Amino acid sequence: MNLLTLLIRCGLAVLLVSALSALSAQAAGLQPWQIVSGDLPPFAIEHAPKRPGLLVELVEAMSARAGQPSKVQFFPWARALAMASSQPRTAILPLTRTPEREASFQWLVRLYVQRFAFINYRSKPPINSLDSARQQRIVVLRGSPNYLQLMQHGFLPNQVVQASSTEEMQRFLERGLVDAIYGGDVINLEKVRSSGHQLADFQVGMVLASGDVWLAAGKGMEEAERNALQAAYDSLQADGSLARLFARYGLTPP
Template identity: 40%
Template sequence: MMRAGAGAMLRVVLLGVLLGALAPARAAPPGPVRLVAADLPPYAIAAGGDSPGSMVEVAQELARRLGAPATVEFYPWQRALALTGVLPRTAVLPLTRTPEREPHYRWLVRLRQQHFVFVARHGSVDLRDLAGLARRPVVVLRGSPHKRTLQEMNFSTVAECASVRECMRMVGKGVADATYGGEDIHRYAANADGNREADFDFSAIVRSGDVWLGGSLDFSEDEARKWRAAHEALRADGTLARIQRKYGLAGN
């Protein structure tokens, strides 16, 4: 016969095992992040090597601090957007936040405010005359919200390019009279392909919009809060300003 003390001890052990089985499992650490981007210097630079672009460096540093290392892959912009909708734990940048895109991404971190401008060959077009420009052929990056924006502004002939550099080449060769998009990206592209920024005219700011790191919807809102907190820490300790200076960008 089992002694009373031994029986009580056995009941305690069994109760502990039962409670342990019922206790919630400890949350697993976040998995690695797949970061996708288009070649959009100075934000994301496909051939940058140790200088992959300001926003790529920021995103990778945030992921490192959160214990979720991020590799970066470059694709044409429209494909980068599509991959974020079908692959798990995938984030895309630089993504302008618009009402149409709102439900399709987990908005992880606001990275920068981007200003949108028109660019034309120097002296070829009066960029102050938007009504006149609306009747001319204009090109924009495929997959961006810019085509819809210009159509809402009554632009009649808006074509799309696979890359910003292609848009700038079309303007440089006279195939299009102007291109429209982010000022930082277009100023960088103006110095590519044997051109100089002085070869082009830039309009005044037409619109501005926040650029985000957008994640696939399997990121939780709790994770998004942690990304934003890490970004604030990056700003506070000076890392964000250092990365932006590396690429010639002023902070905002």
């Protein structure tokens, strides 16, 4: 089978699955779904309609191909997480899949893999071990899995500050309220760059954990809709759209 035939068949399959998904939602009398996120560049970038973030663009393209186009709405991350947990047919991105979250969400499509690392100023010693990390005051994003990760590695609650946004995490570090950031390395380094700081002034230390990032929903998504979203992702991968999108943001697909 040549590439053209494969792409044609893939496209027809997506159209069929999308049509079935839309018909299933209509037949069931389901309300339109919504997608929420926080300001987590480069994956989701608030107030940037021309460059709204890698995973925002990806999921909006998937939703269009799946026959249920939707735009991502931005909220503080903890609020977005609460909305997805409590409101039917509310999807969220980018959500790290963890054992603690496993039973609470419908895991729709795997989008990326992120690493969680310690980041501090280059003028300070790098944090390359748990022993050195436990001597520091650390900031994490509220609603992320990072606080629990640190508790599981012997950190004390009074060592770890929870911030409402990645921007607030940066401010805490700038003002000397904490010694280091712990969280997604791609997200936090992009926030450093986009806020006008010099990347050369910062360093990435020990990577403590990694996790798959998903489009997920608390409840209410039909099986046909989930299949349509996965088929849409597969078609974007097959026709090269996925690779081109990742390249625009300087990243590599998972």
